[in-house]
Amino acid sequence: MTQLRIKASFIRGGTSKGVFFHQKDLPDDINERNKIFLRILGSPDYNARQLDGLGGGISSLSKIVVVALSDEKDIDLDYTFGQVAVDSPIVDYIGNCGNLTSAVGPFAVDEGLLSVPDGEVSLRLRNTNTGKVIISHFRVEEGRAVVSGTYKLAGVQGTGYPIKLDFMSPAGSVSKEILPSTKALDFIEVEEIGTVEISLVDVSTACVFVSASSLNLDLFVNTHNLSEKIAFMDRLEDIRKIGAIKMGLSPKSLSIPKLIIIDSPKTYSLPDGTDIKKTDINLTSLALSMGKPHKAIPLTAAMCIATAAKIPGTIPNRLINLSRSNKNMVNIGHPSGIFFCEPNFKNGHLDYISVIRTQRRLMKGYAFY
Template identity: 40%
Template sequence: MTQTFIPAVFYRGGSSKGLFFHARHCPPDHAVLERMLLSALGSPDPYGRQLDGMGGGTSSLSKAVIIGPPTHPDADVDYTFAQVAVDRPVVDWGANCGNLSSAVGPFAVDEGLVCAADGEALVRIHQVNTKKIIHARFPVRNGKAVTTGNATVDGVAGTGAPIALDFLDPGGTVTSGLLPTGQVIETIEIDGRAFDMSLVDASNPVAFVAANDVGLAGSEHPDTIETDRAVMALLDRLRRAAAVRMGLGQTPDSVGLANPKIAVVSAPATFVTLDGRTVEGAAQDIAIRMLSMERAHRAVTLTGAMCLAVACRIEGSLPHRLCSGHADMQAIRVAHPSGIVEAGATVFQRGNGWHVESGRVYRTARRLMQGEVAIAPFEGEGDR
């Protein structure tokens, strides 16, 4: 039994990293594809480190992307995202990664899937998981995506070329609409306690709950949240109950790991980032602590930041109540454990409901490795 080697590119996109594959290099059988991705990333790993693969032991570093020809008339490429669990043999296909979305355009240009002249390139991306269109704009020189520049991303060392991502009509990605229940506030009971939550699906579904309602200040570091087993258990129960309300599961036990995300939100307050900087309350509009794949994020998912920016503009929602800036602001300044990210959204009332036209964020990306990734022999295979 010998290893198989699959052509791949390793990218950082925003504050995430992942393996990028051409669709033509991936096995058509879905079960075989999942085994391939688990092996490539090094999952499942009961030690939580993914030392036997390319993963980094956290949800933001255990991801894969598959790029293929477009199946949508308004797109240049198809982009499918896979979230690979660290400690379980699970590949979740139910969500998008906003951070890795920033690397899709550069990958498409560098791999010759999209031809781009020098200047600003536009790559139209069909995000297969959510069935939405993303426009990526970034600089190109000599037929390749530029990686150097002055743009910064909190949580990422150094600088890079700016990549603008426009998420078109991002409401209702995997649920029935922007507000899946039709309500801006839902009350969920856990052990006789009532929790006000806003359940919003914009670029990805997120269940928002107030920090003080779950015994947090909203400025905690991720490790502090993770070590509080009672809080983690409560947040998981709230997430699963919210998922049932959003139509993402028949029962709490049937809800997957990836969707919806649960996010703890709070009003602006001074906090210290993971790299030791002090961020004053005046520099932010709302604070978030997000959980993904049952882990507390060290930054914030890009789709989570965008969903929060959208929610902040929906009158009466929980984020709207806590946000210091609303429709008069061009972008919402979202505070997270690594710093600040700005996310803009065009949201308006239409009839008796709310509609989001688009959302915009800026990221950076860089190709870190190209070549072939080793896939360990699957149990039961014969010699190759």
Template identity: 40%
Template sequence: MAQYKIPAVFMRGGTSKALMFHFRDLPDQQHLWPDLFISAIGADDPYGRQLNGMGGGISSLSKVCVISPSEGSDTDVDYRFFQLSPRSRIVDSSASCGNMAAAVGPFAVDEGLVSVNGDHVCVRILNVNTGRIIRSTFSLDDGAAEVNGDLCLPGVAGSGAPINLVFENPGGGATGKLLPTGRPTDELQTRSARFEVSMVDAGNPCVFVRAQDLGLVGCELPDTLSQFSEALDALESIRLSASVAMGIAENINQASAIPGIPKIAIVSCPTDSVTLSAETIGKYDSDLMLRMISVGQPHRAIPVTGALCTAVAARIEGTLVNQLTKTRSITQSIRIAHPSGVSEVDAEVVRQEDGWHSRSASINRTARRLMDGHVYVSTANPNTGKQ
């Protein structure tokens, strides 16, 4: 069978990489998209290396973004996100990706989807997955997105131009509620034990569990954490139960088919720790220690939406994150220690008569176009269904 080529851009956004497609270049019949994405990324690889595609063998490098001009006047572009898995055929569109959101604004400007004038621009992005708006503000260089700058991201070599992302009203994007159960903490039963957790939906739904309840210290690096099979099994059981409790899935089987959400975060008090680059993080250099599991794998940094949800949870009285951070003075941003370093995230949360509301959450990222041209897919004719 012949290969077919589709125009594409390959970009880094934050600590992730993805293939970026124009909506106009994909088949009108969207049920054809998953097979195209699987072929392009090289997913469903029993070896998990994705050598036959553009993916990189881990969840943060197995992503696809589809961009199009917005039809409404409130936003400039629509952003559809698809999470793929190195070892399976699952193409999950239930969640958003905050890291790749950093690439959407520069892509829109450089591809001519947004008109610019001056040395800065704010691109208003509608994330179709969650129905929420993201404001992406960054510098321009001769009408194109600025690439060079002094911002260093933990987990990314070198530095780049800062991109400020503001997620407007991030609460309830997947479940309709900031606290899906209405409570800051709940108990979930797994096959082996009961765990106290906090379930929060901001940016993406997350379930938080204490490291000590899993027999962990909390500062384990990903490769070490991967060896704790009992803890990982317990975390997946917690995730599946949380998916049902949060209303994401109707039952455990359905939850298994939605690997992207909820994300699960292991939280603990700060302690001296070492990063993947062998740098030391001091006990007082952060407000919270966090390890996150993404699509079944220990994340090597922190997903942006996970960081946003953590910052929001820190400001909701009674959550596990709030309990761990309330003894520390957090005025503006919360400092989250993760395997690649420390990330600062800000969130505005208010308590009203009907409960807690998240007005916004923000973080700085960098992005870079790595390659553009065509990606080849060895699947059914991608032009099928085109007008």
């Protein structure tokens, strides 16, 4: 059978990569769309390599984004995110990808989806997965989004032009409540572990937080080979699934909620030998995504961590060190560096969260399926 083709762009957004499509180029039927996405990304691949596609064998490199002009008043663009499972024939649409959100506005401008003047641009994006609005601020020169710059993003080689994202009213993005169980702390029973304290928080995405100490872990000391400990990883998945049920979510989803292991600030070394000093961070974290330890941190999870750290009684709140001068900014240590996140509250309620990312288009052309 002759291969078919579709217009596509391969783009890095933040610490993720994904294949971007125009909505108008795709079939309306979601099952037909999913077949295209799976084939292009190379899933399912039971060797977890996605050798026959554009995926990279891990969750942060196995993603798609569909973009269209919005017909909603005061919204410029609608976009849908799909998390493509590496070793299963599944495309998950439950949550958003904050990292790839950084590339939505530049993609639309570069593709001529909408016309904007040169200079600093602010576009209002609606994520169809969650219904939430994100304001994307970036610079345009000669009709194209600026890519080159001096901003260094942890986990990405080189530098780029900073893109500021304001995630508006991000609480309850998945479950509709910032504390889905109504409590800052829950207690669950886990096979082979016993009673475990967890915090269930939903800001930009739904997260199940557990302290490293409750699992007898020391982040970045005895967690480097965590994925090789199959039985222990199964118990972590049990914690995530129990948390999902308590949040009113399906335990069958592979991507939502995310399990986040939290520890107090500590000094540790990155893979390139750079030292992260505990005095430069408020917390340390290790995220599990699609059943695997994440090599950086999902942006949506980082925003959830930063907000949870401001909610009295949660695990991140109990472990956070706020001795640094900027009390609004939360600096989160993760396996690739530091994530800077600033939750903004208004009259006691979470108004928006600001983050900085970079993005770069890697390829434009046709993807075959």
